[in-house]
Amino acid sequence: MRIDGERILAANGLMVRRGGVQVLDIPSLAIEQGKCLTLIGPNGAGKSTLLLALACLIKPSTGTLAFKGQRLASDHDLFAYRRRVAMVFQEPLLFDTTVFENIAAGLKLRKVKHAEVERRVREYAQQFGIMHLLQRSARKVSGGEAQRTSLARAFSTQPEIIFLDEPFSSLDPPTRDSLIEDLHRILHETQTTAVMATHDREEALRLSDDMAVMHTGSIVQIGSPEEIMNHPANDFVAAFIGMETVIPGMVSSSERGVLTVSASGRDILAVGEAAPGEEVCLCIRPENVTLSTAVADRTSARNVFAASILRIIPKGLYYKIEMDCGFFLVAYVTRQSLDDLSLHAAQMVTASFKATAVHVILK
Amino acid sequence: MDLILEGIRQAIHLLFTLDPEVLGITALSLKVSGSATLISLCIGISSGTAVALNQFPGKRLVISLINTGMGLPPVVVGLLVTIFLWRNGPLGSLEILYTPTAIIIAQAVIATPIITGISMAAIQHLPRELRLQILALGATRLQMVWILIREARLPLLAAVMAGFGGVISEVGASIMVGGNIKGYTRVLTTATVMETSKGNFEVALALGIILLILAFLINAILTHIQQRERPR
Amino acid sequence: MKQNRLWAFFWVLLLLGGALLVTAPASAAPVQKNIILATTTSTQDSGLLDVLIPIFEKKTGYFVKTIAVGSGQAMAMGAKGEADVLLVHSPDAEKKFIADGFGINRRLVMHNDFIIVGPPSDPSGIKGAKSAAEAFKKIAVSGALFMSRGDNSGTHAQEKKLWKAAGIDPEGQKWYQQTGLGMGQTLNVAAEKKTYTLADRGTYLAMQKNLGLDILCEGDISLLNIYHVIEVNPAKWPKVNAAGAKAFADFMVSREVQEIIAKFGVDKYGSPLFFPDAGKPE
Numbered sequence: 001m002r003i004d005g006e007r008i009l010a011a012n013g014l015m016v017r018r019g020g021v022q023v024l025d026i027p028s029l030a031i032e033q034g035k036c037l038t039l040i041g042p043n044g045a046g047k048s049t050l051l052l053a054l055a056c057l058i059k060p061s062t063g064t065l066a067f068k069g070q071r072l073a074s075d076h077d078l079f080a081y082r083r084r085v086a087m088v089f090q091e092p093l094l095f096d097t098t099v100f101e102n103i104a105a106g107l108k109l110r111k112v113k114h115a116e117v118e119r120r121v122r123e124y125a126q127q128f129g130i131m132h133l134l135q136r137s138a139r140k141v142s143g144g145e146a147q148r149t150s151l152a153r154a155f156s157t158q159p160e161i162i163f164l165d166e167p168f169s170s171l172d173p174p175t176r177d178s179l180i181e182d183l184h185r186i187l188h189e190t191q192t193t194a195v196m197a198t199h200d201r202e203e204a205l206r207l208s209d210d211m212a213v214m215h216t217g218s219i220v221q222i223g224s225p226e227e228i229m230n231h232p233a234n235d236f237v238a239a240f241i242g243m244e245t246v247i248p249g250m251v252s253s254s255e256r257g258v259l260t261v262s263a264s265g266r267d268i269l270a271v272g273e274a275a276p277g278e279e280v281c282l283c284i285r286p287e288n289v290t291l292s293t294a295v296a297d298r299t300s301a302r303n304v305f306a307a308s309i310l311r312i313i314p315k316g317l318y319y320k321i322e323m324d325c326g327f328f329l330v331a332y333v334t335r336q337s338l339d340d341l342s343l344h345a346a347q348m349v350t351a352s353f354k355a356t357a358v359h360v361i362l363k
Numbered sequence: 364m365d366l367i368l369e370g371i372r373q374a375i376h377l378l379f380t381l382d383p384e385v386l387g388i389t390a391l392s393l394k395v396s397g398s399a400t401l402i403s404l405c406i407g408i409s410s411g412t413a414v415a416l417n418q419f420p421g422k423r424l425v426i427s428l429i430n431t432g433m434g435l436p437p438v439v440v441g442l443l444v445t446i447f448l449w450r451n452g453p454l455g456s457l458e459i460l461y462t463p464t465a466i467i468i469a470q471a472v473i474a475t476p477i478i479t480g481i482s483m484a485a486i487q488h489l490p491r492e493l494r495l496q497i498l499a500l501g502a503t504r505l506q507m508v509w510i511l512i513r514e515a516r517l518p519l520l521a522a523v524m525a526g527f528g529g530v531i532s533e534v535g536a537s538i539m540v541g542g543n544i545k546g547y548t549r550v551l552t553t554a555t556v557m558e559t560s561k562g563n564f565e566v567a568l569a570l571g572i573i574l575l576i577l578a579f580l581i582n583a584i585l586t587h588i589q590q591r592e593r594p595r
Numbered sequence: 596m597k598q599n600r601l602w603a604f605f606w607v608l609l610l611l612g613g614a615l616l617v618t619a620p621a622s623a624a625p626v627q628k629n630i631i632l633a634t635t636t637s638t639q640d641s642g643l644l645d646v647l648i649p650i651f652e653k654k655t656g657y658f659v660k661t662i663a664v665g666s667g668q669a670m671a672m673g674a675k676g677e678a679d680v681l682l683v684h685s686p687d688a689e690k691k692f693i694a695d696g697f698g699i700n701r702r703l704v705m706h707n708d709f710i711i712v713g714p715p716s717d718p719s720g721i722k723g724a725k726s727a728a729e730a731f732k733k734i735a736v737s738g739a740l741f742m743s744r745g746d747n748s749g750t751h752a753q754e755k756k757l758w759k760a761a762g763i764d765p766e767g768q769k770w771y772q773q774t775g776l777g778m779g780q781t782l783n784v785a786a787e788k789k790t791y792t793l794a795d796r797g798t799y800l801a802m803q804k805n806l807g808l809d810i811l812c813e814g815d816i817s818l819l820n821i822y823h824v825i826e827v828n829p830a831k832w833p834k835v836n837a838a839g840a841k842a843f844a845d846f847m848v849s850r851e852v853q854e855i856i857a858k859f860g861v862d863k864y865g866s867p868l869f870f871p872d873a874g875k876p877e
Contacts, residue, residue: 093493095514544662
């Protein structure tokens with residue numbers, strides 16, 4: 001957990017029970033000012049619940065929240081806090097009126113003067129590219145335009161923190177991409193702190209300064225995107241972030257930071273710190289596995305294995321190759337490579353990957 | 364058939380000559396049913412919204428009661444209100460029996476469950492997360508309730524029309540608690556019944572036609588508001 | 596903008612509602628001002644009260660609430676103290692009412708008479724019958740349809756008396772039908788189905804033109820329909836407006852009113868609908 005940077009929001013002992021079941025258990029969490037923290041995890045991990053609890057829209061069973069060092073205790077504190085933050089949901093949830101009135105909604109609730117309302121609505125409509133829709137009925141805009149309206153509505157009150165609950169998941173890819181870019185830009189321009197839940201890894205990588213992986217109500221790992229993506233703390237995180245090859249094994253020797261791990265009768269070299277005899281899990285990203293049909297020349301890859309192709313699965317822009325090297329191994333190749341190498345099932349190939357590409361998780 | 368034609372002719376005649384008694388009866392109908400609907404609207408929309416938005420023990424039972432109340436037989440309401448209001452009843456000292464106020468009370472009792480039930484359904488039908496979104500925009504609980512009511516304005520107006528329709532056409536309770544006193548508690552429906560029992564079918568028909576016209580005009584206005592052109 | 600208009604509309608509605616309620620006619624007037632008069636539908640339908648009540652109200656400042664129900668219900672109201680004064684025409688029930696202590700000062704006001712009407716063809720041949728009871732017997736024997744009001748009204752009570760006098764029990768007989776409705780409606784049904792029925796002369800005269808039923812038996816002393824005014828006993832029900840009741844009863848038997856009664860209906864029907872009897876021996 002990072003301690004540098006100013007803490008704008010701190011949660012302690014946050015627990016939420018629903019229907020007798022513990023759905024959220026966060027011993028402590030600190031949100032840094034001006035940064036974007038994404039919460040990733042599968043459905044039911046508790047991301048939405050955590051967002052609602054941090055935004056003080058639901059009451060936790062236990063736990064405290066401190067905003068800029070001040071504890072939020074009384075109903076009045078909570079109300080004042082809610083007025084300084086904003087939240088956007090997966091559905092735009094627009095009101096049955098014009099786009100203009102929707103964007104102005106938060107301002108009107110705060111009794112902002114008419115001229116100022118006009119100014120701000122136009123400003124944020126401009127930011128989100130929906131100036132031309134201001135007089136349109138909210139019922140008559142597309143999904144992307146609606147979500148832009150919802151974002152403009154949230155930003156127009158100039159919140160200090162913005163909470164977003166999977167705001168792009170119901171949009172099609174091109175719309176999503178353009179919106180992500182706009183959001184990224186505005187977050188940076190306005191230096192607004194953001195906490196966003198998503199189950200899309202690319203989205204998370206694009207927007208986050210920090211990432212938290214959630215599983216059954218708890219945060220299992222929190223850190224920078226690189227940390228999480230390349231050094232998952234356990235096999236759940238590894239699997240979730242896309243390390244498709246997870247091999248259990250035992251360290252047979254360790255020398256100058258290089259481990260030899262015995263797995264299914266093979267020796268795999270990995271970089272890491274562990275004592276011989278320890279049980280470990282080795283994780284390898286498919287992108288880091290190279291295939292060749294020729295007999296291997298000397299390469300810098302320390303791990304070279306003969307592999308038999310089990311399955312080739314098309315995955316849109318690339319192909320997933322599942323192989324048996326004695327242990328199960330997954331590689332990604334491009335269409336081009338597939339054709340060049342004439343890869344097919346039951347073929348014998350040579351698979352290689354560097355020791356540095358093997359991530360070791362201590363069991 | 365001639366009876367109906369004669370009734371129509373009488374209706375036109377009564378309206379055009381501005382027959383004072385008929386005008387008085389019509390104005391009283393409007394006043395009484397209008398007031399009852401207004402009271403029911405205030406109580407009904409607020410309680411319907413409250414039930415829809417809150418969790419409390421026995422909520423299922425309350426909802427069942429409201430739904431049952433929507434089908435309350437008006438005569439039974441009339442009887443119960445009479446028992447409460449007559450001299451030796453609990454509220455007898457208020458001397459309200461056989462006054463227009465009594466009719467307003469009875470009609471309000473009839474219309475309130477209707478408006479409550481429909482309002483409740485209307486609010487429950489709004490997206491579940493809308494409440495959270497409104498609170499997230501910085502609304503107080505009161506502001507949130509107002510916005511939810513505004514979002515559900517179409518079905519809520521339908522509720523008002525249902526309530527009004529139910530009471531402007533009501534006769535059993537109105538006769539019992541009002542007494543059908545000439546120039547005082549005689550409304551279109553009770554006058555129609557009286558003329559029928561006297562055998563003056565044409566007059567009865569005429570009054571019925573006037574009642575229909577009145578109900579239609581009011582509903583036309585309400586419908587216009589409900590369906591008012593939304594922005595392009 | 597739209598929101599403001601909706602708000603404005605809401606407030607206008609609320610104010611209008613408030614104004615309507617405020618200007619509603621006096622509801623909480625002191626006990627002394629209101630008199631609840633329980634009477635019968637036929638009395639009201641004749642239109643006599645529409646003439647007399649305004650005169651009374653102007654003269655005395657009382658506000659009379661005329662509740663027109665059947666004689667039976669009127670006396671039930673009086674028995675519960677929910678009426679101040681009764682104007683009814685069901686002598687036997689009235690005597691019991693007084694005997695039970697619910698009413699005081701039972702005074703004769705007026706009478707009209709009942710008539711037996713029926714289809715002009717007179718299938719049971721009751722025309723010329725020597726008494727009403729005999730006419731009834733003829734109807735029963737011939738099995739011709741008879742329409743009864745069946746609603747415990749004064750008319751109904753009289754009719755039951757006549758059946759008893761004729762020694763017939765009409766209940767459950769095929770030819771005996773009951774409407775449960777007021778006099779005017781019952782006459783219409785009788786005309787429609789071409790049956791015999793017992794009616795008060797006043798209502799019959801008012802509807803005669805369009806009915807198509809003829810008077811087939813009249814004048815018999817058993818057909819007299821006698822109206823009394825009874826004040827509800829304040830000793831039994833302290834809340835009744837005893838002063839008002841007495842004022843109204845006095846009014847009904849006053850000479851001035853009796854004269855009005857005598858003339859009522861003459862210009863419209865050629866003969867008066869009621870015959871004033873105040874002060875005469877029963």
